[in-house]
Amino acid sequence: MHRTQAHPLTVQEEQTESESLMEEAAGALAKQEGQEESETAAENGWTGNSEEDVMAVYEIVRAMDFTVEQPHMELTEEEDLAYKEAFLCLLKNELSIEGGEEWCEDGDRYRDLWWAGIPYEELLEERDNTDFVQGCCYYYDDIDGDGKPEFGVCQGAVYFFDYELGEKTCSVSYGGQRTYFEGLLGVGKIWEHDTQHGWVERFRYIVLNSAGEWEEVLQLELYYGEEKETVYTKYVLINDVNVGEETWEELTAPFYEAIEYEIPKKTLKEVFGELLESD
Numbered sequence: 001m002h003r004t005q006a007h008p009l010t011v012q013e014e015q016t017e018s019e020s021l022m023e024e025a026a027g028a029l030a031k032q033e034g035q036e037e038s039e040t041a042a043e044n045g046w047t048g049n050s051e052e053d054v055m056a057v058y059e060i061v062r063a064m065d066f067t068v069e070q071p072h073m074e075l076t077e078e079e080d081l082a083y084k085e086a087f088l089c090l091l092k093n094e095l096s097i098e099g100g101e102e103w104c105e106d107g108d109r110y111r112d113l114w115w116a117g118i119p120y121e122e123l124l125e126e127r128d129n130t131d132f133v134q135g136c137c138y139y140y141d142d143i144d145g146d147g148k149p150e151f152g153v154c155q156g157a158v159y160f161f162d163y164e165l166g167e168k169t170c171s172v173s174y175g176g177q178r179t180y181f182e183g184l185l186g187v188g189k190i191w192e193h194d195t196q197h198g199w200v201e202r203f204r205y206i207v208l209n210s211a212g213e214w215e216e217v218l219q220l221e222l223y224y225g226e227e228k229e230t231v232y233t234k235y236v237l238i239n240d241v242n243v244g245e246e247t248w249e250e251l252t253a254p255f256y257e258a259i260e261y262e263i264p265k266k267t268l269k270e271v272f273g274e275l276l277e278s279d
Contacts, residue, residue: 054243056241068261070187071142071143079165080149085275086165090163091120095169097161097169098170098171099171100113114175115156115177116153116155127267128269136155138154138266138267141184141263143173143174143187145188150162151163158181173214176192180196180204184262186263187208191259205218220236221235236248
């Protein structure tokens, strides 16, 4: 009986076959290890990041101060009147803005501010119009903690103005988009809420740092699935870490509690009162 003898493999073919088998084995092992890691991650409440990454972010956020410190001003009646008269002059374009190049397209008056500058006559005329008032609101509070009032204007954009008694100019201490701005969380703290993208919801926490500059220190992101109620990732944007469900609830609770106590916005009448009647 004639048998066909198989040709022996060359050395090169043997090496190729051996390498292929090793790659398949390594792939199977990696897949198994990946599944085990995913299961462990799910059990620990985090996905996509190492436990060390999550703990690092955990410590940073837990150390943040979300206390809402109520503004407190000690002014005489004369000082209060002087501040309000100055800020009213700002709205009337009678007070210039020092160093306003960053915020003004051309010029140095309130009317020149980017996405603001509604004519004072229109503000005055519409001061009792509920819809208009809701679109234009103000702060007259100690925003930066120096015991003196700053003036906040929320229109197409948001601006905080500093003024020193006796001066002929004021300055912009903060400028931002009204689209995102939600409110003041006490002295030196702002929160923003961005819902402009259908698949993601963002919260930002901005504080006045030791250098007197507004700095974003925390951003929270919720990524949604096909249905808005389905949240499939929860990112704390410090090193882009997905902290997982359980850690998210603990870390964000102080922030969500703080935004329930934001400083009330005011109307034009609430800030200036009888001063408007003289116009």
